[in-house]
Amino acid sequence: MLLNFARQKFFWLIDGFKGGYIKNQLSEIKLGIEQPNSEKAKQTKKTHIKALIKHAVETTPFYKNYNSDSSLSDFPVIRKTIIQENFKQFQSRSFIDKENFKVSTSGSTGVPFFLFQNQNKRHRNHADAVYFYDQSNFKIGNRLYELEVWRDHNKKGKLKSWLQNIIQFDISRLTDARIRTFLNLLKSDKQPKTILGFASALEMITQYLERNNLYLKDLKITSVIANSEYLNPYTKTTLNKHLDTTILSRYSSEEIGIIAQQTLKAPNRFVINHASYQIELLNLDNDLPAQPGAFGRIVITDLFNYAMPIIRYDTGDIAKLGIDENGITYFSQIDGRKMDLIFDSKGNMLSSFVVYTKFYKYYHLLKQYQFIQQGKKEYEVKLNLQEDTFKFEDALIADIKSDFGEDAVVSITYVDEIPALSSGKRRKVINNYN
Incomplete structure (x- = not known):
């Protein structure tokens, strides 16, 4: 032009x-x-x-x-x-x-x-x-x-x-x-x-x-x-x-x-x-x-x-x-x-890329998601859904355990919103443990 x-x-x-x-x-x-x-x-x-x-x-x-x-x-x-x-x-x-x-x-x-x-x-x-x-x-x-x-x-x-x-x-x-x-x-x-x-x-x-x-x-x-x-x-x-x-x-x-x-x-x-x-x-x-x-x-x-x-x-x-x-x-x-590096239940470092791959197949069902390591073996998944229910809890937890350890304790929390930081950025992976 x-x-x-x-x-x-x-x-x-x-x-x-x-x-x-x-x-x-x-x-x-x-x-x-x-x-x-x-x-x-x-x-x-x-x-x-x-x-x-x-x-x-x-x-x-x-x-x-x-x-x-x-x-x-x-x-x-x-x-x-x-x-x-x-x-x-x-x-x-x-x-x-x-x-x-x-x-x-x-x-x-x-x-x-x-x-x-x-x-x-x-x-x-x-x-x-x-x-x-x-x-x-x-x-x-x-x-x-x-x-x-x-x-x-x-x-x-x-x-x-x-x-x-x-x-x-x-x-x-x-x-x-x-x-x-x-x-x-x-x-x-x-x-x-x-x-x-x-x-x-x-x-x-x-x-x-x-x-x-x-x-x-x-x-x-x-x-x-x-x-x-x-x-x-x-x-x-x-x-x-x-x-x-x-x-x-x-x-x-x-x-x-x-x-x-x-x-x-x-x-x-x-x-x-x-x-x-x-x-x-x-x-x-x-x-x-x-x-x-x-x-x-x-x-x-x-x-x-x-x-x-x-x-x-x-x-x-x-x-x-x-x-x-x-x-x-x-x-x-x-x-x-570095502060948001995550670890499996044995303490081995994993790339955050591993987390992202767990959610690809469910993207059409999700508005937002967030993965949080809360303890050495404790992991929380927050889901903001498109619909009222999510029928794949067991499959998602099993998929997470396949990389994070069969002894991993995985919980899923349903939320209406995962707020962004004041900058507008959104943290997909958080480590509250280490």
Whole structure:
């Protein structure tokens, strides 16, 4: 569309007037992500790491006792609680009086957390987003549907939404009627469009489409990107079938940025943002590197936030690393938060993926579900039903015991609603025991 082309030109015109901060970083981002093992990319990253360490040591109280020539491995792994308890110690005195941006998240635990970002970090995040959107067949100026919980603190004004061609669709209460409203919007919108939204919202839309046997073609959906939560295989494959488009998953956070994302070229791998972050995968019980193929904790050094330098930040999430044919590392699997790992009755760790598979066959009967480990051998399943009764209790319990142990004690609780966190995210798997 001509108007969308005009929006794209206007975006780059404004960026040019501001100094081309976004456009000038795209070539470095592309090289750093697609050829991170090239000499130029490695030297560029080495320069960024060295500069960040020097800045952190010289301008922040928290890092003042470290050496400017230290390597990243000399620094401690930090967690969200450490930053919260020492917030001012992480602030760079060089940026305290400058224009910074507050970024916040409630997190999957519902505990508020925020950081400050400097202007250049914001530009870098925008450039990262442009790159990964491009890898998802979304072009600046095209229509973007954002499925989120929209409130005064995050909602864009009407003019800004129009200029950016964004439809902000609220998912606070995603009833069948609300889903029908969304689908009708897609049908009536004849321009190319991309959907970005919470994985749990996409799952509920998928369940609705499946229950009603709806297959929507020719909607001009270039791709669907799930963010903020784990995208299970059922939603990825089934929504693809019903909307006739590619479903991708993005791993990002409000306080950091886009860390990794599946792309059209690699729809089943999480391409790591090697350009903007130094990413480590450490063992679950110590700070040594995890082996490829083993679960480890995602630890991130943000190379561009100078307002609050964050070195070796444990995100609380776990993943597995893979190495492609060019020797480039990627995440083969991202499995949610370490705090919500679950264990069988013998104490062996299980992937949350095991839980999701237990419910696929019942999706047409469920509005929501939640799996909670309440004790070493005690597990509770909460079900919010489409109908009044669920005839498969025994079969579901037997299926759970097949993986969690025949001595597992499984109870089923029926509820009218499984509330979301204040962020709008929904925790499918919870460990209240360990």
